[in-house]
Amino acid sequence: MAVELGDALLHFVGNLRPLDRAYDRMKSKSKAAGATGTKAMRPMNAVLGQMKKLVAGIGIAFLAWKVSSIFKNAISAAGQFQSAMNRVRALTGATGDEFAKLNEKAKELGATTQFTAGQVADAMGFMAQAGFDTTEIYDSLNDTLVLAAAAQLDLATAADIVTNVMAGFGFQSEELGGAVDVLTAAFTSANTDLTQLAQAMKLAGPVAKNAGLSFEETTAAIALMGNAGFQGSLAGTAMR
Template identity: 40%
Template sequence: MADKNMRLNLMIDAVNRTKPATDEVLTGLKRLESGINSVSRAADKMVSMGMQLGMVGAAISAAAIFPIKAAADFERQLSKVRAVTAGATDNFKLLKDTAADLGRTTRYTAVEAAQGMTFLGMAGMDAIDVVKAIGPALRLAAAGGLELAEAADIATNVLKTFGLTTDQLVHVTDVLANTATSANTDVRQLAEAVKYAGAAAAAAG
């Protein structure tokens, strides 16, 4: 019995002697776990920030790309203006500056202004006439709620129908806009009516 008690006391004494070391190990493990959790949280934050920065970077890239694309579209449309406009080579800068100015000062973009110029050039206008005519075409577009290119097309078609010259375009666009406003019709309907009236007049001689 005495031997059993002695062995039990020795075991208890051994446990007591190792307890501080065990506690220290447990404390170290807890610290390690805490450190791992901190690193994990930091990593999660970095991933989240990386995703956010990626989204911001994508937005910045898109914002940078859009002006570049608009500039490319503008230059491409100006090339079409040059191709259809007599004398555009000598007055290309004037056409470009006019379209850019309209893009800054009106609700239409520079590309839309250049599209309108293309239709005017296709009607046989030279660069100087195009610059003079694009303003009246713009006013017609605004009055009729039209795209600028469509307004330019309508105005030049009316000129052709009645055999008018380009210096009468201001008068033509004013008449179209005022008549559409006062006659309970829109510019498109009026343009169609003018086209048929012109065809009938031509047939009648």
């Protein structure tokens, strides 16, 4: 609603500009016509003067609305970030120093990558939920960012996917970088994406592991099935 109002105000002000230019042309002609022309222009002068005051008032109101909107968005983002970080602290039991380190890392990545600090905090939450401690979360963030960027997914979804896949194969946190490399190689070279790969892995992973297949072999098999038109749960079911 606020955006529609702002657009309407801009449209209204823009439509007054041709009228203003037409008025200037008429004013020039009235001067050339002498006293009669000047007298005829007086009512229009009054009307246009009032309209200009109205436009000035609208401009001030619109500016105030715009500034207010920016501040509201900033406050909302800060609140969401703090809420996400509080969740991380609750899940990890982080001490003051540990929490401060993660907090600063989220802000740093939010300022230097395509992701916001709030998105980084959400990803930390998924890692914490998967059992990562504060050090493991800190060390895993950069690899998770690479995965999310390559897959064109939000950071929290990428973190959720990779930690779920790792859990299925019994991987430890220090193996996340290797898992990211294997997954990225698969979805960037085959007819499947990371989400479909994760769906297939959810179904096929435990079976493949029990059958003695490695993570790399399982991922390669799912990628090949993607090239054959079997993706997501179809690929996972077929492998079972």
